[in-house]
Amino acid sequence: MNNNAYRFVRPDIAALLSSEDLFSRADCEPTRASYARTILEIGEQDPRVVVLDADVSKSIGTNKFAEKFPDRSFNFGIAEQNMFAAAAGMATTGLIPFASTYAVFASMRALDMVRNSIHYPRLNVKIAASHSGITPGPDGVTHQGQEDLSIMRSIANSTVIAPADPTTAALAVRAAAEFEGPVYLSFTRDPVPVIFDVSYPFAIGKAVTVREGKDATIIANRDLVIQSLIAAENLAAQQVDVRVVDCHTLKPLDDEMVLRAAEETGAIVTAENNVYFGGLGSAVAEVLVENRPTPMKRIGVRDTFAESGPYLDLIDQYGLTARHIITAVQEVLKRK
Amino acid sequence: MTQPQVPMSVEDLKQMAATIRCDIIEMVCTAGAGHPGGSLSATDIVTALYFRLMRIDPSNPRWADRDRFILSKGHACPVWYAALAERGFFDKSHLGTLRRLGSILQGHPDMNKVPGIDMTTGSLGHGLSVGVGMALAGKLQKKDYHVWVVIGDGESQEGSIWEAAMSATKWKLDNLTAILDRNNLQNDFFVDELMPIEPLPDKWRAFGWNTVEIDGHNMEEIVPALEGAKAFKGAPTILIASTVKGKGVSYMENVCEWHGKAPCREEADRALDEIRRCSREQ
Numbered sequence: 001m002n003n004n005a006y007r008f009v010r011p012d013i014a015a016l017l018s019s020e021d022l023f024s025r026a027d028c029e030p031t032r033a034s035y036a037r038t039i040l041e042i043g044e045q046d047p048r049v050v051v052l053d054a055d056v057s058k059s060i061g062t063n064k065f066a067e068k069f070p071d072r073s074f075n076f077g078i079a080e081q082n083m084f085a086a087a088a089g090m091a092t093t094g095l096i097p098f099a100s101t102y103a104v105f106a107s108m109r110a111l112d113m114v115r116n117s118i119h120y121p122r123l124n125v126k127i128a129a130s131h132s133g134i135t136p137g138p139d140g141v142t143h144q145g146q147e148d149l150s151i152m153r154s155i156a157n158s159t160v161i162a163p164a165d166p167t168t169a170a171l172a173v174r175a176a177a178e179f180e181g182p183v184y185l186s187f188t189r190d191p192v193p194v195i196f197d198v199s200y201p202f203a204i205g206k207a208v209t210v211r212e213g214k215d216a217t218i219i220a221n222r223d224l225v226i227q228s229l230i231a232a233e234n235l236a237a238q239q240v241d242v243r244v245v246d247c248h249t250l251k252p253l254d255d256e257m258v259l260r261a262a263e264e265t266g267a268i269v270t271a272e273n274n275v276y277f278g279g280l281g282s283a284v285a286e287v288l289v290e291n292r293p294t295p296m297k298r299i300g301v302r303d304t305f306a307e308s309g310p311y312l313d314l315i316d317q318y319g320l321t322a323r324h325i326i327t328a329v330q331e332v333l334k335r336k
Numbered sequence: 337m338t339q340p341q342v343p344m345s346v347e348d349l350k351q352m353a354a355t356i357r358c359d360i361i362e363m364v365c366t367a368g369a370g371h372p373g374g375s376l377s378a379t380d381i382v383t384a385l386y387f388r389l390m391r392i393d394p395s396n397p398r399w400a401d402r403d404r405f406i407l408s409k410g411h412a413c414p415v416w417y418a419a420l421a422e423r424g425f426f427d428k429s430h431l432g433t434l435r436r437l438g439s440i441l442q443g444h445p446d447m448n449k450v451p452g453i454d455m456t457t458g459s460l461g462h463g464l465s466v467g468v469g470m471a472l473a474g475k476l477q478k479k480d481y482h483v484w485v486v487i488g489d490g491e492s493q494e495g496s497i498w499e500a501a502m503s504a505t506k507w508k509l510d511n512l513t514a515i516l517d518r519n520n521l522q523n524d525f526f527v528d529e530l531m532p533i534e535p536l537p538d539k540w541r542a543f544g545w546n547t548v549e550i551d552g553h554n555m556e557e558i559v560p561a562l563e564g565a566k567a568f569k570g571a572p573t574i575l576i577a578s579t580v581k582g583k584g585v586s587y588m589e590n591v592c593e594w595h596g597k598a599p600c601r602e603e604a605d606r607a608l609d610e611i612r613r614c615s616r617e618q
């Protein structure tokens with residue numbers, strides 16, 4: 001394995017990608033936990049930060065913020081619409097509310113509030129959405145936020161971030177806190193491995209090439225970055241040299257990265273644990289089709305609801321694992 | 337599939353409730369995840385409905401004239417699945433597949449997968465509105481079925497519950513009964529600490545509902561209250577049922593953590609022992 005191909009990854013990435021216990025190692029963590037830890041640190045430094053919950057603070061981990069800063073923590077109960085509109089009200093006074101719930105409820109239950117009272121007036125509310133994609137496996141469809149990225153991308157004034165691992169999730173939360181305006185942060189319910197080290201240059205809107213390659217590019221976000229890296233390693237064994245881009249910011253999309261990948265590698269696969277329309281695949285396709293038509297394939301949840309099941313079984317069943325990405329790369333290469 | 341003799345006597349209902357409690361523990365333990373607390377608090381109510389009150393036919397689950405039941409607090413579906421299986425809607429062997437890939441028994445109930453599930457639920461605060469729709473349709477089509485909806489007290493924090501409440505009064509939906517499983521706990525904490533919603537009886541009365549308070553674990557009270565709700569004319573009825581989250585399993589009772597946690601095998605065995613012992617003593 002060519003370790004030189006990698007950028008900003010932990011030093012033992014080679015061992016990690018081939019390890020049997022990739023998803024059960026001691027340092028695996030759901031990115032929601034990284035959010036909960038980081039917001040605690042930010043709260044310490046910035047008294048304007050307040051955390052709003054809707055009766056899932058224990059599931060997300062923001063109950064720790066509530067314990068430490070009871071005055072700056074507000075649990076609205078099972079009342080997401082009230083919570084998001086109240087967050088807008090707080091933001092008008094200069095507070096920086098982080099309103100936390102599951103992705104389905106953040107992006108759909110309260111969507112009218114999120115659109116009309118947060119994004120339209122461009123208020124400085126941070127929407128911290130856990131259980132994105134089909135990551136809350138066993139709970140089933142009502143709790144699987146498989147559309148959140150597509151929905152949030154369609155709203156004007158939105159910034160949409162879906163970090164890949166605990167390290168970049170923490171960086172994303174910090175960047176969101178510093179950013180002026182609404183930010184949607186999309187986290188996983190299930191544990192994912194730590195991929196990156198602290199050298200990772202996180203900037204909103206700047207995708208990061210985390211593995212160099214010249215034959216094709218996989219552009220991925222959230223929990224499919226790790227699957228893409230596994231796919232790239234397997235393809236390397238077949239003498240296919242694949243670039244992997246962690247496109248943590250879905251919006252604004254890093255158009256320049258997309259066009260560079262098209263020019264330098266000539267074939268693109270997108271990978272997202274989200275419905276395969278309206279999200280990352282669509283965003284990349286839109287850039288390519290208007291500027292530089294390039295052979296492309298999209299990995300994502302097809303036009304279907306999923307079901308209950310363990311996370312890893314479920315993403316495999318619904319076509320989101322490394323083996324599906326490998327097949328997609330092989331197909332797209334034929335069209336080069 | 338064997339079908340039990342219905343309608344059951346109060347004594348038989350008590351035994352059936354114990355059986356369903358055991359099914360819940362077994363299911364959630366086998367699945368390794370799920371929501372035992374809110375399933376156990378609703379068990380006596382659901383048992384009385386399925387084995388005494390409701391006009392249903394397990395061999396014809398989509399019968400147009402059947403009574404409808406909606407578990408609006410869908411996370412408590414183990415109680416619904418157990419009741420349907422015991423009533424003969426599907427084979428009990430399915431209970432061991434809860435939350436598994438390919439199972440009909442999803443983590444939250446899916447009306448297209450399970451015979452007898454009248455509505456898909458899981459996102460809180462929808463079920464009472466759905467019940468309003470079913471009740472309006474019943475009136476329009478001159479059908480005499482009754483619609484029963486179980487809601488949670490935490491769930492009652494959703495504004496949509498109160499939108500449903502208003503509309504049911506406007507249209508005088510006396511073919512609709514809500515049963516509020518008032519177990520005083522939600523996901524994070526106790527309801528009155530997190531977001532107080534009492535006084536619930538006053539609120540429902542103010543919204544124009546025929547409001548009756550009952551002990552949600554006393555079959556002698558539950559059965560006549562449900563019969564009274566069905567007979568009441570001119571307004572929808574709500575039974576505000578005082579319950580205990582985790583009822584029947586001492587270490588789960590009133591303990592927040594058992595909202596969404598599965599017992600390990602040893603804990604499950606202790607729970608089963610307790611439930612069986614208690615039902616023998618009755």
Ligand SMILES: Cc1ncc(C[n+]2csc(CCOP(=O)(O)OP(=O)(O)O)c2C)c(N)n1
Binds near residue numbers: 056373458487488491
């Ligand atoms: C709209 C919505 N928000 C949040 C949740 C997550 N959730 C599942 S159960 C639950 C607590 C429910 O409390 P309650 O209604 O009192 O039910 P019970 O205590 O009887 O189980 C929450 C917040 C959900 N399912 N739906």
